[in-house]
Amino acid sequence: xxxxxxxxxxxxxxxxxxxxxxxxxxxxxxxxxxxxxxxxxxxxxxxxxxxxxxxxxxxxxxxxxxxxxxxxxxxxxxxxxxxxxxxxxxxxxxxxxxxxxxxxxxxxxxxxxxxxxxxxxxxxxxxxxxxxxxxxxxxxxxxxxxxxxxxxxxxxxxxxxxxxxxxxxxxxxxxxxxxxxxxxxxxxxxxxxxxxxxxxxxxxxxxxxxxxxxxxxxxxxxxxxxxxxxxxxxxxxxxxxxxxxxxxxxxxxxxxxxxxxxxxxxxxxxxxxxxxxxxxxxxxxxxxxxxxxxxxxxxxxxxxxxxxxxxxxxxxxxxxxxxxxxxxxxxxxxxxxxxxxxxxxxxxxxxxxxxxxxxxxxxxxxxxxxxxxxxxxxxxxxxxxxxxxxxxxxxxxxxxxxxxxxxx
Amino acid sequence: xxxxxxxxxxxxxxxxxxxxxxxxxxxxxxxxxxxxxxxxxxxxxxxxxxxxxxxxxxxxxxxxxxxxxxxxxxxxxxxxxxxxxxxxxxxxxxxxxxxxxxxxxxxxxxxxxxxxxxxxxxxxxxxxxxxxxxxxxxxxxxxxxxxxxxxxxxxxxxxxxxxxxxxxxxxxxxxxxxxxxxxxxxxxxxxxxxxxxxxxxxxxxxxxxxxxxxxxxxxxxxxxxxxxxxxxxxxxxxxxxxxxxxxxxxxxxxxxxxxxxxxxxxxxxxxxxxxxxxxxxxxxxxxxxxxxxxxxxxxxxxxxxxxxxxxxxxxxxxxxxxxxxxxxxxxxxxxxxxxxxxxxxxxxxxxxxxxxxxxxxxxxxxxxxxxxxxxxxxxxxxxxxxx
Numbered sequence: 001x002x003x004x005x006x007x008x009x010x011x012x013x014x015x016x017x018x019x020x021x022x023x024x025x026x027x028x029x030x031x032x033x034x035x036x037x038x039x040x041x042x043x044x045x046x047x048x049x050x051x052x053x054x055x056x057x058x059x060x061x062x063x064x065x066x067x068x069x070x071x072x073x074x075x076x077x078x079x080x081x082x083x084x085x086x087x088x089x090x091x092x093x094x095x096x097x098x099x100x101x102x103x104x105x106x107x108x109x110x111x112x113x114x115x116x117x118x119x120x121x122x123x124x125x126x127x128x129x130x131x132x133x134x135x136x137x138x139x140x141x142x143x144x145x146x147x148x149x150x151x152x153x154x155x156x157x158x159x160x161x162x163x164x165x166x167x168x169x170x171x172x173x174x175x176x177x178x179x180x181x182x183x184x185x186x187x188x189x190x191x192x193x194x195x196x197x198x199x200x201x202x203x204x205x206x207x208x209x210x211x212x213x214x215x216x217x218x219x220x221x222x223x224x225x226x227x228x229x230x231x232x233x234x235x236x237x238x239x240x241x242x243x244x245x246x247x248x249x250x251x252x253x254x255x256x257x258x259x260x261x262x263x264x265x266x267x268x269x270x271x272x273x274x275x276x277x278x279x280x281x282x283x284x285x286x287x288x289x290x291x292x293x294x295x296x297x298x299x300x301x302x303x304x305x306x307x308x309x310x311x312x313x314x315x316x317x318x319x320x321x322x323x324x325x326x327x328x329x330x331x332x333x334x335x336x337x338x339x340x341x342x343x344x345x346x347x348x349x350x351x352x353x354x355x356x357x358x359x360x361x362x363x364x365x366x367x368x369x370x371x372x373x374x375x376x377x378x379x380x381x382x383x384x385x386x387x388x389x390x391x392x393x394x395x396x397x398x399x400x401x402x403x404x405x406x407x408x
Numbered sequence: 409x410x411x412x413x414x415x416x417x418x419x420x421x422x423x424x425x426x427x428x429x430x431x432x433x434x435x436x437x438x439x440x441x442x443x444x445x446x447x448x449x450x451x452x453x454x455x456x457x458x459x460x461x462x463x464x465x466x467x468x469x470x471x472x473x474x475x476x477x478x479x480x481x482x483x484x485x486x487x488x489x490x491x492x493x494x495x496x497x498x499x500x501x502x503x504x505x506x507x508x509x510x511x512x513x514x515x516x517x518x519x520x521x522x523x524x525x526x527x528x529x530x531x532x533x534x535x536x537x538x539x540x541x542x543x544x545x546x547x548x549x550x551x552x553x554x555x556x557x558x559x560x561x562x563x564x565x566x567x568x569x570x571x572x573x574x575x576x577x578x579x580x581x582x583x584x585x586x587x588x589x590x591x592x593x594x595x596x597x598x599x600x601x602x603x604x605x606x607x608x609x610x611x612x613x614x615x616x617x618x619x620x621x622x623x624x625x626x627x628x629x630x631x632x633x634x635x636x637x638x639x640x641x642x643x644x645x646x647x648x649x650x651x652x653x654x655x656x657x658x659x660x661x662x663x664x665x666x667x668x669x670x671x672x673x674x675x676x677x678x679x680x681x682x683x684x685x686x687x688x689x690x691x692x693x694x695x696x697x698x699x700x701x702x703x704x705x706x707x708x709x710x711x712x713x714x715x716x717x718x719x720x721x722x723x724x725x726x727x728x729x730x731x732x733x734x735x736x737x738x739x740x741x742x743x744x745x746x747x748x749x750x751x752x753x754x755x756x757x758x759x760x761x762x763x764x765x766x767x768x769x770x771x772x773x774x775x776x777x778x779x780x781x782x783x784x785x786x787x788x789x790x791x792x793x794x795x
Binding site for chain 2 (some may be wrong): 015054055126127128131142144162167170171172173174177182183184185186187195196198200201203204207209210215216219221223224226227230240251275277278
């Protein structure tokens, strides 16, 4: 593990203190709620869907360098071959054979692939590397907030509600926790709404000025009020659109469908966060990875088609990442161990630069058996924040992060 | 291991030792893949939690779990690794701004050779130690690791740093310099006696003033252990409780990083608050509340299904009412909510909430149910989340 910096009182943290205003809960009276629903600007703002592949997806068997001898040498039994049904996207690179859906999107110019994305001094521990990706820190920094949480802090001061950023899950990830504002986690609007419906909680959530302003108790009551009003809003609103599209019959597939329904209903969330886990393929990688990549590809293709139907695909950007790639050489158990740089997928109906965005990492010039990163993941974040979400990336990521011009 | 410690926190007569140990467990945050090493570190912490801080610091610094976690195994004369030296100063003793980059380099040289053997015992490897002269925090000599810790603890910043952190854990998330300065002076005079410091803290007049009440959001461990302890809860399956605790964001022995758990408001988001407020209903009324935990991607169980990660309540807790009835003595039923609130809550019970609690109590058909409803509604108030 490398050196860390405790950033509690850094310049970055202090700029976030400029947005101290705590949101007031929406007025929950039925009429006002109905008016809000009617007036909501349906789907004009651009939104981001982040898909996190947990466990460290093997990028080399996802986008395969199928003409490279070094690849076949490093992976005598694990390498994929053209005969396996690889799906070529260039003379040298092919998508895994189970990713027909994503190949289709690639051919339509709706998929962009960034190669060799990582960060300096990579950490091979799952929890630490995920922490780095979710917080948007360097490997030598410790941040206790997430990059999307700080986006909420910087961009939604004053008026925006918690459902600006939704995680489709029961619990909230660090990525969506800010210093002042948090995103909101829900498995689906119905379940979430039901949790706020006990008479007791609902009465508590409506108490006004329950505690001295600024106190911890005040914070708890305000969070509760805001949670209840967000649950009402999301529940009422989500009834508008039910998707009839077919998604994989898996947890991830259902979460994608929930996402499409929320978007199709005109919910004003700018960020959605979903995870697909199980990519930690130390043993018997072939079957496991094929199944997961198939689920990912089928799910995202279904989402793209579904959002196209509701005319939201052009306003939507999907970013798919994993906390690290895996080592170039296979291990003795037909699997791969923790590695470093990896590919990141971007999908949208309105990509400015589709296709392969940069050269894959060299297999000849390795760093102790691992790929060298060429592109810092924070550059991707910065470009997405600025050019897609219209935010100030410096407030979120700090100064000195280079953006990629014309990425999105 | 987690359940065993939670049981201790919930039932041990030495409650203070367990709570202070929990503080040090976060202060000396450490993750290992070896449960035996983690347990050894915790036992060292529990044993020395109320003793002299320099003894605790030295013992923790020589635990294999910590040496491994902070890479001191790789800290050798020819290739110093600064991780351990840096964290000792930044996170354990002084805080940022109270040492220089050069101090980190020099301290790292002093710690070269601190290692452990195959049986997880601390070993000093003389051949890897850099015996040359070092200049650390203004002093020069052929320092070893013990010297480095001694010199660090001579810095005035050490007492301020540790007292402030303990104050934020026990008294108020917002430190008050007027309270902290005299404690710091006394802490140094006592040669960093932790027990003495806490006694002074807990016997200060300001500790009992209303301004110091209900100022800290309980951590998930404190919340769950407190519920169990205060109500003398009987738990058949404490793994399930651990699941809820994990859903609230705190798993013992698994701090998020070397800085320990971020506390205070960082514990609270919409979903964690809903779960916190419904925890009493889950435990006493078997209310339905299923949470699917995130896959924590450890290498011990690389692939778990969503079903395996789902926590559900399964009627495994029992609430004995007799001790509470005894506590209430013969108090008339209409006074019971207020009496119990005084006992359970640090913040005053406001009239609206008293009315809510009374309404819930009035729905009961038996005295036992009445008492149970009263307890349940008091513990489900946001006020109960505060210490």
